[in-house]
Amino acid sequence: MLGEYRIEGRRAAEISASIERAVGSGELEPGQLLPPMRELATDLGVNPNTVAAAYRILRERGVIETSGRRGSRVRPRPATTGRESVRVHVPQGVRDVASGNPDPALLPSLAKAFAAAGEHADREPVLYGDDAVEPELARMARARLDADGVPDGPLAVASGSLDAIERVLVSRLKPGDTVAVEDPGWGSLLDLIPALGLRIVPVGVDDEGPLPEDVRRALDSGARALIVTDRVQNPTGAVVSATRARALRSELRRHPEILLIEDDHGHGIVDLPVHPLAGTTHQWAFVRSVAKAYGPDLRLAVLTGDRVTLDRVRGRQRLGAGWVSRLVQRAVVRLWADGAVDPAAVAQTYGRRRALLIEALAERGVAAQGRSGLNVWIPVPDETGAVARLLHAGWAVAPGARFRTSAPPGIRVTTSTLGEAEAGPLADAVAAAVGPGPAGSYV
Numbered sequence: 001m002l003g004e005y006r007i008e009g010r011r012a013a014e015i016s017a018s019i020e021r022a023v024g025s026g027e028l029e030p031g032q033l034l035p036p037m038r039e040l041a042t043d044l045g046v047n048p049n050t051v052a053a054a055y056r057i058l059r060e061r062g063v064i065e066t067s068g069r070r071g072s073r074v075r076p077r078p079a080t081t082g083r084e085s086v087r088v089h090v091p092q093g094v095r096d097v098a099s100g101n102p103d104p105a106l107l108p109s110l111a112k113a114f115a116a117a118g119e120h121a122d123r124e125p126v127l128y129g130d131d132a133v134e135p136e137l138a139r140m141a142r143a144r145l146d147a148d149g150v151p152d153g154p155l156a157v158a159s160g161s162l163d164a165i166e167r168v169l170v171s172r173l174k175p176g177d178t179v180a181v182e183d184p185g186w187g188s189l190l191d192l193i194p195a196l197g198l199r200i201v202p203v204g205v206d207d208e209g210p211l212p213e214d215v216r217r218a219l220d221s222g223a224r225a226l227i228v229t230d231r232v233q234n235p236t237g238a239v240v241s242a243t244r245a246r247a248l249r250s251e252l253r254r255h256p257e258i259l260l261i262e263d264d265h266g267h268g269i270v271d272l273p274v275h276p277l278a279g280t281t282h283q284w285a286f287v288r289s290v291a292k293a294y295g296p297d298l299r300l301a302v303l304t305g306d307r308v309t310l311d312r313v314r315g316r317q318r319l320g321a322g323w324v325s326r327l328v329q330r331a332v333v334r335l336w337a338d339g340a341v342d343p344a345a346v347a348q349t350y351g352r353r354r355a356l357l358i359e360a361l362a363e364r365g366v367a368a369q370g371r372s373g374l375n376v377w378i379p380v381p382d383e384t385g386a387v388a389r390l391l392h393a394g395w396a397v398a399p400g401a402r403f404r405t406s407a408p409p410g411i412r413v414t415t416s417t418l419g420e421a422e423a424g425p426l427a428d429a430v431a432a433a434v435g436p437g438p439a440g441s442y443v
Helices: 012-025 037-044 048-060 111-123 135-147 161-172 187-195 212-220 242-253 307-319 326-338 343-363 383-392 420-433
Strands: 064-066 072-074 155-158 178-183 199-206 225-229 259-263 283-289 301-305 375-379 410-414
Touching: 012 048, 037 048, 048 064, 048 072, 111 326, 135 155, 135 283, 135 301, 135 326, 155 161, 155 307, 161 187, 161 225, 161 259, 161 283, 161 301, 161 307, 178 187, 178 212, 187 199, 199 212, 212 225, 212 242, 283 307, 301 307, 343 375, 343 420, 383 410, 383 420, 410 420
Parallel strands: 178 199, 178 225, 225 259, 259 283
Antiparallel strands: 064 072, 155 301, 283 301, 375 410
8 A cells, every 4th residue: 555665653743744754755645545544553553543633634734635434545736745846847948938927027126116115214214013014005005905996904914925815814714624716726826725734626717717606616515715816817817807706796695704815916917907806705805916017026915804804814923924024015115106017018018928829829729818917828638748749849838737626737838028929939839739649748
């Protein structure tokens, strides 16, 4: 059952650590069946309750899953391995369209903003006990949220969207709870949820956002939370339309106790309106980061939500990180005040680059999604083969396995820096790669 690996330990923590080390090193592979609890207890000379406690620790950490009489197995994609390991190595001379990064040429200069923030800090240094949120940042963020119809609520600042989402999930859920998540969806989020001891239920996505019938099934089956990307969905580029928002609100009203988290990380690089779902349920949070528009290293996201959720988030933050640097917050205020990014112009540039590839693919009979943002999602019959053939042809794309749980295979192409002359050759390579041929390996 376990091959050459021998589980060790006398206490639950030792047994669980032994198994988790083996999963992390690859000695126990995804899907591998673990010994029945009584059998392992006999082998180790411990009480079966000790093994049961060890398995419970592993389930809560997202390392294993248990299916009744069918036993316990290493999760198909355990949190300890991470989807970041499912990536293409880009050899020299191969064009990288896999990164998911914004175009550096479209990011603003940060020098003046941080110089101004530094001068402000010299005059008014932030000390222990000061407010965690820069007052002007709160004012400007609130004005933008109001303009987009996001309900009023307290504000907090986190170190990016993923940090904000993690804090909200931890504030409301307990290990073993189920979270409905877009599939295909953000790979880091699909790693985070099981790492918190939570379970994923996938929700399908089309160009208008999560499918209402999938959301209904997930909520009716007991999901405690739903995470929705309002715009620039990764990897499909979906945008929640007004019609889809009405349908989703209708489903959420049937489950007012659900925790709703909205991620609007595309704010600043998209020219399509946001249609918030916030406020439909009693527990909600709305998150906006500055990474896509101002740079991934500017680790800042603003979030609002219901008072209880935000109070828990801010209270826990005070006991840990304390706050996100007010120096960074003041730099963002300066960038906003100076209009350092023209969202309409940036969205138009990214839109033109996506359209070039999507139109070129359509001319070659290949369907693709990419309504907004930096990426284009292309369904393929053989994901591994397509990635390997494209790599051989000189193009590194992202394997869809990084972004999906049960969704059909696909590849993600980042078009943020795609040149006009590149769209045709890339479409030719994709069209050839999705056809029949020998499969390769991309890992």
